Amino acid sequence: MPQIKAEGFSFTYSGSKSPSVRDLDLAIERGEFVLLTGPSGCGKTTFCRCLNGLIPNFYPGHLEGRFEVCGMDIARAKTYELAKLVGHVFQNPENQLFSLSVEREVAFGPENLGLPREEIRERVEWAMELVGISDLRDRAPYELSGGQQQKVAIASVLAMRPEVLVLDEPTSFLDPKSAKSILETIAKLNEELGMTVILVEHRLDLASRLADRVLIMNEGRLVLDGEPRRIFGKAAHLLGVGLPKVTLLFQMLREDGLDVGIPITVEEASAILRGLLD
Numbered sequence: 001m002p003q004i005k006a007e008g009f010s011f012t013y014s015g016s017k018s019p020s021v022r023d024l025d026l027a028i029e030r031g032e033f034v035l036l037t038g039p040s041g042c043g044k045t046t047f048c049r050c051l052n053g054l055i056p057n058f059y060p061g062h063l064e065g066r067f068e069v070c071g072m073d074i075a076r077a078k079t080y081e082l083a084k085l086v087g088h089v090f091q092n093p094e095n096q097l098f099s100l101s102v103e104r105e106v107a108f109g110p111e112n113l114g115l116p117r118e119e120i121r122e123r124v125e126w127a128m129e130l131v132g133i134s135d136l137r138d139r140a141p142y143e144l145s146g147g148q149q150q151k152v153a154i155a156s157v158l159a160m161r162p163e164v165l166v167l168d169e170p171t172s173f174l175d176p177k178s179a180k181s182i183l184e185t186i187a188k189l190n191e192e193l194g195m196t197v198i199l200v201e202h203r204l205d206l207a208s209r210l211a212d213r214v215l216i217m218n219e220g221r222l223v224l225d226g227e228p229r230r231i232f233g234k235a236a237h238l239l240g241v242g243l244p245k246v247t248l249l250f251q252m253l254r255e256d257g258l259d260v261g262i263p264i265t266v267e268e269a270s271a272i273l274r275g276l277l278d
C-alpha cells in the first residue's frame with residue numbers, strides 16, 4: 001500500500017472560487033525521496049498542508065475525492081494523529097518556533113509524545129548534532145539568524161522521528177554551503193532510516209541529484225511526474241521551473257543540433273563532454 005495516496009482529489013479554500021489543488025491522482029511509496037516543484041501559486045503548499053492534516057482541520061474548505069496518509073483519510077483523521085507520523089518544516093521558521101531556548105524547542109515534540117526522559121535527551125542531542133546546532137542549545141530562537149532558525153526548526157521536527165518528512169523550501173534562509181549540508185543530511189535520513197521525504201524546493205541544482213522522483217505542479221494540477229533526468233529532459237522550464245543550469249545548457253545544445261544526453265549534475269556534464277572528445 002502506498003504511504004501517500006490521492007485519488008481524484010481537489011481542495012478549494014473557504015472563500016475561494018477555484019481549487020488550489022485539483023484532480024490529483026498520486027501514489028508515493030514508503031522511503032521515496034520526492035522533489036516537489038513548480039511556479040509560485042501552483043498548489044505546492046496546499047499539497048503539503050494536506051499531508052499533516054492542516055487541511056481540512058485548520059484550513060477549512062471544500063474537499064473532493066480521497067487523500068490518504070499512512071492509511072488514514074485526511075478528511076477524518078485528527079491533526080494530532082497525523083502529527084505523530086508526518087513532520088512538517090515550514091518555509092518561514094518563525095512560524096513554528098516559540099520556546100525560550102533551542103534545546104527546549106527541539107525537546108518539545110518528543111516531550112509531547114510522552115517519551116521517557118532519557119529517550120528525549122538522546123533524540124534532542126541526535127537532532128541538534130545532525131544539523132550542527134549543538135553550540136546554540138542555550139540561545140533563544142528569536143536571537144538567531146534566519147539560517148540558524150531554519151536549522152532549529154528542522155531539528156525540532158527530526159527529533160519526533162517522523163515516518164514522513166515534509167520540507168517547504170527549507171533552504172530559503174540558508175547560504176549555499178549550509179543549504180548543501182542540510183539537503184545532504186535529509187538525503188542521509190532518507191537512505192539510512194527509510195524516512196519518506198517530500199521536499200518543496202526551487203534550488204534544483206542542489207536537490208535534483210538527491211531525489212528519486214520529481215513532481216511538477218502547475219495551476220493546481222500535477223503535470224509531470226517521474227525520474228529527475230527524464231522530467232528535466234522535457235519542457236519543464238516552460239512551466240516556470242528553474243532547471244539546474246547545467247541541464248538547461250545541454251538542452252540548448254540539443255536544440256542547436258548537438259546529440260548529447262541530459263545531465264542533472266556538473267559531474268555528469270563533464271563525463272558527457274569527455275565522451276564527445278574521446
